[in-house]
Amino acid sequence: MKDVILGMTGTDWALLGAGIAAILGGIGSAVGITIASSTASGILSEDGSKFGKLLPLAAMPGTQGIYGFIAAVLVVIFFDVLGGKIDLPAAIGFKIFLACLPVAFLCLVSAIYQGMTGAAAAGIVAADQPAPALIFPALVETYAVLSLIVTILMLLGLQSAAQAL
Amino acid sequence: MRPPLLKAVRDSVRYGYAVGRVRALETRVFRDAVYERLVDAPTFSEQRRILSDTAYGQHLEGVETADGVERALEAALGEVYALVEDLGLPQPIVRFFRIRHDFANLRARLKAEALGASVEADLDALGTVPPEVVAGPVEALPDHLRRAAEEARAAIAALEERAERTGGKVPSRERLDAIDRVVERAEHAELAEAARASRSDFLREYVALSIDLANVKRVLRARRRGVALAEVEPALLEGGRIPRAALAEAYALPLEELAERLASHRALRGVAAEDLLALDRLDVATDALAVRMMRAGRAVPLGAEPVVAYVLAREAEVRQLRVLLIGKLAGLGPDDLRKRLRKVYVGRG
Numbered sequence: 001m002k003d004v005i006l007g008m009t010g011t012d013w014a015l016l017g018a019g020i021a022a023i024l025g026g027i028g029s030a031v032g033i034t035i036a037s038s039t040a041s042g043i044l045s046e047d048g049s050k051f052g053k054l055l056p057l058a059a060m061p062g063t064q065g066i067y068g069f070i071a072a073v074l075v076v077i078f079f080d081v082l083g084g085k086i087d088l089p090a091a092i093g094f095k096i097f098l099a100c101l102p103v104a105f106l107c108l109v110s111a112i113y114q115g116m117t118g119a120a121a122a123g124i125v126a127a128d129q130p131a132p133a134l135i136f137p138a139l140v141e142t143y144a145v146l147s148l149i150v151t152i153l154m155l156l157g158l159q160s161a162a163q164a165l
Numbered sequence: 166m167r168p169p170l171l172k173a174v175r176d177s178v179r180y181g182y183a184v185g186r187v188r189a190l191e192t193r194v195f196r197d198a199v200y201e202r203l204v205d206a207p208t209f210s211e212q213r214r215i216l217s218d219t220a221y222g223q224h225l226e227g228v229e230t231a232d233g234v235e236r237a238l239e240a241a242l243g244e245v246y247a248l249v250e251d252l253g254l255p256q257p258i259v260r261f262f263r264i265r266h267d268f269a270n271l272r273a274r275l276k277a278e279a280l281g282a283s284v285e286a287d288l289d290a291l292g293t294v295p296p297e298v299v300a301g302p303v304e305a306l307p308d309h310l311r312r313a314a315e316e317a318r319a320a321i322a323a324l325e326e327r328a329e330r331t332g333g334k335v336p337s338r339e340r341l342d343a344i345d346r347v348v349e350r351a352e353h354a355e356l357a358e359a360a361r362a363s364r365s366d367f368l369r370e371y372v373a374l375s376i377d378l379a380n381v382k383r384v385l386r387a388r389r390r391g392v393a394l395a396e397v398e399p400a401l402l403e404g405g406r407i408p409r410a411a412l413a414e415a416y417a418l419p420l421e422e423l424a425e426r427l428a429s430h431r432a433l434r435g436v437a438a439e440d441l442l443a444l445d446r447l448d449v450a451t452d453a454l455a456v457r458m459m460r461a462g463r464a465v466p467l468g469a470e471p472v473v474a475y476v477l478a479r480e481a482e483v484r485q486l487r488v489l490l491i492g493k494l495a496g497l498g499p500d501d502l503r504k505r506l507r508k509v510y511v512g513r514g
Contacts, residue, residue: 035177039467042185050189112170116177119184120466126188 003090010093011086014079017100018072021151025068025107032061032115036137039119043126053125053133057118060137064107064114067148071103074152078159092162099154106147114140177467183252184467187475190248191463193220194478195485203489204502212493220244221486231491238483238490239289245479246291249472257362258469262476264309264359266292268352270299271310272344275317279340313351317344346400349379357404367462367470371477374458376405377432378451384412384427385441388420406432 003009008016040054075096076082088096117137124133199215206212213225224237250259270288277284288296294307303314320343324335353376360368380401387397394416401409407430415426421442428438435457440450455477462474485506492502 031174031178035174035181035467038178038181039185039188042182042187043189044185045182046186046189109170112174116173116467119177119181122185123188123466126185127192 005090005094008090008093009086010088010090010096011079011081013090013093014075014088014096015081017097017104018075020097021068021075021100021104021107022072023068024104025071025111026065028068028108028111029062029065032064032111032113032118033058035112035115036061036118036122039122043122047126050125054122056134057122057125057137060118060134060141061111061114063141064111064144067103067144068107071100071148071151071155074155075100078155079162088162089165092158092165095158095161096155099151099158102147102154103144103151107144110140110144110147114144173467176469180254180468180472183254183472186248186252187472191471191475191478194475195219195482200485200489200506203486203493204499204506206493209490209493212490216486225490231494234487234490234494238487239291242480242483243291245476249476252472254469254472255363257359258365258368258473260293261356261359261363261368261473262480263291263293264355265352267294267299267310268313268348268355270294270296271306271313272348274299275314275344275348276341279321279344280337309351309355313348316351317347320344320347350400350402353379353402353404363469365469365473367465367468367473371455371458371462371473373404373406374432374454376402377407378454380405380407380409380412381427381433381441382447382451384416385420385424385447388416388423406430 005013036058040058043050043054079085079088079096114137117140121133121136124131202215203212206215209229213228216222216225221237221241224240225234228234228237246259246262249262266289270292273287274284276282277287284300288299290296292299294310298305299310303311303318306314321335321340324339324343328335353372356375357369357372360372383400384397394413397416398409398413401412403409407427411430415423418426421438424438424441427433428436428441433454436450436454440446459474459477462470463478465471488505489502492505497505
């Protein structure tokens, strides 16, 4: 009998998890950067001298896309998909899929909120306030980092389990 | 219903650029210190010098008369409205600011008509309708102005008919009051419609607050003069947070209790009954409410609110400058000018 869950093999599930992590992280980053950049562009169109302070605010939501990408690459490397291994057990593949969900969804949502926080913090830069504008969006970053750590830990555990088979 | 995150994303993308520009521009809105310098300036030329590096400088160059100041301030305000159009905001928001100038022009035209005076020179070009159209035949006016003009004419005709029956004449004051009432009601209805179309809760709340403030002032002033409720009630505007029925019901109370009742309403939170009772503090107290609302709008990180708050702040700035510049040209001293200033700035003081 073929080893599948819901009609998908273990490798299918693993690749689906990796893909979702990369896609949702990327979407979140694209939206977050769009939001922060729109506000930054508005400020820059009136005061070009603030480019240096605004760039990190606009770029910061981009990290979630990188985290999603890292998670996807780790799946490919840890489970030797690059080496052509395409026979993961369905149970392991499904667990890999589940392990990818924290980074996928948290990066999607946190990047969007980070973009909004960055746009609001850009107001601090526009008003020439001495307060460090980067702090608030950076606080949002914490949870994206934590989700990546959770995903990596789960993937490491699953890698050990897969090797033990 | 749209999920909150999606709505937040839509608003952030739609208003992000506009908010960014406004964040940079609002640092140039005048603080109290600038007004103080303008008040203390010994001459109009000195005031002009103080303003030379601001958005008003180029428009005030070479201006020596009150009429010139009016035109210069109109041009500066025109730039603010042009900016709002440039920012790509939804059309109802852009329209919201200009509609009030349409009705101000219409009011001037109807009053001039009632007094048999000429009006062309007094109309500004900041509305959605060109001044020459407002001054032209009523039939050629756009719907929102035509309806108000016809209603005002009908109200004056009714007054004349009544006066004819008693063999008297309608005093000019009554004609002008009738025009004010009709135009004010039409203006607020149109503003409420624009606010509704803009889908901005903030604009809707702003219109409701304006209506409440206009009604409260009207009720208090009429009650103080002992005017009968039957005369006041038709002039009360619809659409405020304080229902007209509640205002009419409270009108029977003694003045002090009326003020207490109004001050206790949620819409006027923060206003003391004593402020409503004192003639010299009423305007300041009600202005403070509007300023508080603008401050709240300015604090919204992304959305139409900061842009609306900025435009209203610039309008308030123009009103202050008009008082200060024309007052100085008319020979008013610093103390007189200071008394006429209001606390209007919505940013840091």
